[in-house]
Amino acid sequence: MxxxxxxxxxxxxxxxxxxxxxxxxxxxxxxxxxxxxxxxxxxxxxxxxxxxxxxxxxxxxxxxxxxxxxxxxxxxxxxxxxxxxxxxxxxxxxxxxxxxxxxxxxxxxxxxxxxxxxxxxxxxxxxxxxMPGLIDSHVHLNFYKDGTLIDLESSTWEEIGARAAAMAKEMLEMGFTTVRDMGGTHDGLKKVIDQGLLPGPRIYCAGGFISQTSGHGDFGLPAMRKGEANVERLEIARMVDGRNEVLQAGRRNFALGAHYLKVMVSGGVTSVKDPIYASQFSDDEVLAAVETAEDWGSYVAVHVFQDDDILRALNLGVKCIDHGLTISDESMKLLVEKDAFLSPNCTALAREALAHPMHQDPTFPPTVKFMWLFNNSSEFFNLCKKYKPKLVFNSDYVLLTGDPFRASMDFTKYNVADRFGNFWALQMLTKNGGELCELTGPENPYADGKLGVIEEGAYADILIVDGNPLEDITTIGANSQWFDAAPRSQDVPPIKLIxxxxxxxxxxxx
Ligand SMILES: [Zn+2]
Known part of the structure; x- marks a missing residue:
């Protein structure tokens, strides 16, 4: 049909x-x-x-x-x-x-x-x-748990699902009326929220992360073989190698309600089996994912830090670069030429991140990776200002709940405004995020109106905030304090209406 x-x-x-x-x-x-x-x-x-x-x-x-x-x-x-x-x-x-x-x-x-x-x-x-409801273009609802990736190995589907529902409620209360889940979530929770049974934002789902063996989505214990990890059994992550397995993974994600695909093409900070600078997936494997997404009229977004892999992904037809913090002049130029989106997790480059309790031991492996990233991203904001790419807001918090999660989200709102100015930050959080949602084409579950704008015909996703966010970003709940922030309740007082x-x-x- x-x-x-x-x-x-x-x-x-x-x-x-x-x-x-x-x-x-x-x-x-x-x-x-x-x-x-x-x-x-x-x-x-x-x-x-x-x-x-x-x-x-x-x-x-x-x-x-x-x-x-x-x-x-x-x-x-x-x-x-x-x-x-x-x-x-x-x-x-x-x-x-x-x-x-x-x-x-x-x-x-x-x-x-x-x-x-x-x-x-x-x-x-x-x-x-x-103003328009906010859009977070990079969240992981299925990772709303404290601890490390290994803790997901001891979680049942029931706990993971219930925690995802709790995070969805938190996101809505922070003013996010739409989120793009960048890996791990199929459309089950989305359907329950859309039906009005649970409070939460609209959700765009990537389905299971598509990762190579020993890639950024290989979360299982080292002794585990392919398919043995809990997150693989629950189809939160898919460990696949070779063109055929990538095709199968992408098609399986769409069958379970994904709206686009997420592919890991370079190393990550939280994963333990891959160096941060590692290239992941061959060109043929990335192309298999791009072809699958295009067959459904949708697109591929990639997790990538390494500049060589940003360039490679763009040339292979990837439409959204997530993270991309070590991007070079040449890659940024190509990104803009190809009209692709850039979804950077800017808090990774905040000086305040160095004060993260996790980063106090310089030999701790994620800290070593983090410092590599920090030291190779010095041109990021200059290049954004030079080329003005289509930027979207990316929080990307995993394995964090409650007060630390709220403090991190509030600081992330502040940090993007501090780096790009309030107007750019607000566009990342609204209009630009809405345009990225539309890239899902026929898979777009909310195709009857625009998201992220106050226009006639747009969806009525609306906030009323106390003050002018173009002048004062704290009116959307942003906070310049991060680890030292005073705990707050779920409520964000300056957001008066959602x-x-x-x-x-x-x-x-x-
Ligand atoms: Zn992520």
Whole structure:
């Protein structure tokens, strides 16, 4: 069956579901926004950062179902609207109705029109900033555990899954309405979150890491053979060698719901069997992954630090370089020419990282690797400024939970703004991340609207923050303190409102 036909059938199924679920009268639950309120939300008294421009606009923002429908000055709080339920679009058919605090919905179901009046949920932003929900383009939900990679060997699928759900909730509470899981996660948790059973961001999944034997994804104990490690049995990592096994790994990932593929093409810091400078996978093996992803209309992202391998990956058709910190002038030039994305974990280059408790023993193997990286990346920020590549936000924390995880995430927000300036950092966290999501092509699970921007037709993933993030990055929860940061609760106080897919998850404006 063609992708298009399959999607058309899925879309029909979705329309039918929405229509049925709207049939009974909506009722308020737990004092939170009820069904009717969440269908039309009007934000007033806000200044809009749209993800694209280095300025704020004083505009009202009207959300209908899960989309941003209109951005304009003085949108009336009442009126009659015709709403196409399959897209969340709407058009006003009558002007403001005399004192009627409601919009009228006309819903369409296979030729039938159903009129529906809904109360408008008017939210007064109190002059604060309304901006797109944040996008973290490099997380690992299945690694939300303290310890080392070996600790994953003693974890059941149940513990790993439950921990991933806990991290997803943390991410949403930090304002991340979308994450790109860069290895380990298939679409199981995503489906549960999308169904509304658990709170969490939208998730783009890479499926199991694709790694060669003794590569950055070879997490098992040294005596273990291929296929014996817990993470391999659970399909979090795939250890494969040779073109055929790479093809099989990529196809298996797509079968389990991956939206793109993640391939390890050079050494890493946390893995124990590979030198940091090691080249991984032959050209033929990388090409096998690229071909598989392209067959699905999607793309390959690679874990890579080594410059030779960055150049090689770009020439082989890889569309996103994750890390890439030792990139040379030549490779950066090629990256921009090829319109590829760069997803750097900038905290690895923060001076503050040297104070990490893990790095106090200079003979500790990950510290030796870390210092190699630190010492070979001195040109990274200069090259970014020279070539202005498409940068996205990358946190990449693994094996860290609770307060240290929160402190690291808050510092990472601060660090990118400190390095690139607030506007660049905010674009990495919003618009650029949204553009990377679109590279998944027909595999894009959220293809009906844009992500990372406040535009008409975009998904209603929205934050209201206390202040202007273009001037003060702490308004999105950034913190200049890292290891010395005071512990906080799950709540991020300056983020006053979090809306994802048109539903309000947090509102402390009142
Ligand atoms: Zn990673």
């Amino acid at each position: 063609s992708n298009k036909l399959y999607r058309a059938i899925l879309t029909l199924a979705v329309i039918a579901t929405i229509t049925l679920s709207l049939a009974p009268p909506a009722t308020a639950q737990d004092g939170k926004a009820n069904d009717t309120e969440s269908e039309v939300t009007l934000f007033k008294n806000v200044k809009v950062f749209n993800g694209t421009e280095n300025m704020l606009h004083e505009m009202d923002v009207l959300v209908v179902k899960n989309k941003i429908h209109k951005i304009a000055k003085d949108i009336p709080t009442s009126g009659t609207w015709e709403v196409d339920m399959k897209t969340g679009g709407a058009k006003q058919t009558k002007g403001p109705g005399g004192g009627l605090e409601a919009y009228t919905f006309n819903t369409f179901e296979q030729g039938k029109t159903v009129k529906k009046q809904v109360k408008v949920n008017v939210i007064d932003g109190g002059g604060r900033t309304l 809306m994802k897919d048109g539903k309000v998850y947090k509102n402390t404006l009142k």
